[in-house]
Amino acid sequence: MKTVHEKVIQVCGGLFHSNVLVESGKVFSMGSDVSNQLGLEGKEKTDLPCLINPKAFNNERIIQICIGSNISMALSQNGNVYTWGRDSWSFTISYCQSTCSMPKKMDSNLFMNEQVRYISAEDKDLYFVVTKSNKVFSWGKGTFGRLGLGNNNDQLVPQLVDSKTYNDEKVVKICFSSLYTMLLTENGNVFSCGRNNGGQLCSEHNNDINTFQLIQPKRFRNEKVKDVEVTKIFLFVLTKSGVLFLDFFCSNLGLTDTNTNNVAHVFIDNFSSNLGLTARNNENVGHLCVPKYLEDDKVIKMCCKDSHSFVVTSSGKIYCWGNNVNGQLGLGHNKNVSHPKEMNMLHFNGEKVISIDTNTKDDDNFKNYGYSYAITQTGKLFTWGSNGFGQLGLGHNTKSINTPQPCYSRGFGIVPNNKTYKNTSFEDVKIEFHNDSPNVHSDDW
Secondary structure: OEEEEEEEEEEEOOOEEEEEEEOOOOOEEEEOOOOOOOOOOOOOOEEEEOOOHHHHHOOOEEEOOOOOEOOOOOOOOOOOOOEEEEOOOOOOOOOOOOOEEEEEEOOOOOOOOOOOOEEOOOOOEEEEEEEOOOOOOOOOEHHHHHHOOOOOEEEEEEEEHHHHHOOOEEEEEEEEEEOEEEEOOOOOEEEEEEEOOOOOOOOOOOEEEEEEEEHHHHHHOOOOOEEEEEEEEEEEEEEEEOOOOEEHHHHOOOOOOOOOOOOOOOOOOOHHHHHOOOOOOOOOOOOOOOHHOOOOOOOOEEEOOOOOOEEEEOOEEEEEEEOOOOOOOOOOOOOOOEEEEEEEEEHOOOOOOOEEEEEEOOOOOOOOOOEEEEEEEOOOEEEEEOOOOOOOOOOOOOOOEEEEEOOOOOOOEEEEEOOOOOOOOOOOOEEOOOOOOOOOOOOOO
């Protein structure tokens, strides 16, 4: 028996649950299992991270995870895709049954027997994968042409996207909302499809776009794009030079578009807290987000949602702004913030944060469950925000946490009593904390 001390490398959140990926490729889950999305057969909920049986992934090393509202997905090093949970659209992404309580491998035939290198399932009814040969497949609800397939039809199984629509460029990220899909390539170009009733996707017409089309680089001052985030209302773009751009889709805000480049000039007070800008009516904001608050510090990472946002700068500082009703900004209070506010790094034990993510999903009653995560350079995980379902993994379900808290402050430690799992409730797996344990991988379990 040996002790495993793991570094966290990725974390993502759904409506009521969270998944954590550690360095050895093991996956943990926490929160509510109302739709079997925890992957812990027999567990209804857990307020501490619980290991998903590696046998459910055929003992493959997992390298990426993602979450829809009630769906979980994982990608293995061998290029296989695993899914579990339930889709509110009554479509199973596991292609096996309406609800999967344990991870199930998707048939490789669905992807022309190619290995997958990237997965995306940010929304509850839309899914994308990219294969190692750069083929893009999409499926789910095709409203407004968001699938990029040339029509608005719903798709029950993965469909191949025409690579010519993204100029055969290598795809590095796909993100989407209920209205739009954005595709980012290695060349720093952004392609879009979806709702276009106000010309908000930079087209020359007001018809919805159902195939990917290039957003003209001049919209971002001809800078190459490093990262992109899209919501129902906003498009955030981070360039490789560290400039953060913002566009808000004027048709959704009820504004008149007076710019020939289809970028609205008018900014209203009601949305200032979401954008990190100072409200200035009848003035062109230049679509540069939060520059004056950063003191010329370069943005290197961003996580921007409909109601609140975070950016990480090259000096290691974190700025946040927006809706804070659940304490999801981590500022020690639950008041909304109308301009970028620097976080107290002491909450992270003085460690440098290398990754930050936040969730702003609403349930069917439009109740917001915003919560956030940060991973430090040493692989420690910190969580804060809405916690009514134990999704922060803190060992309790206190409704709201407004400062970052260590989730297993001494690391994810697992001591298997033997090399076989007696059942899927993991009664034979004990969680222990070790302050000075070496980084031992568990590849030989």
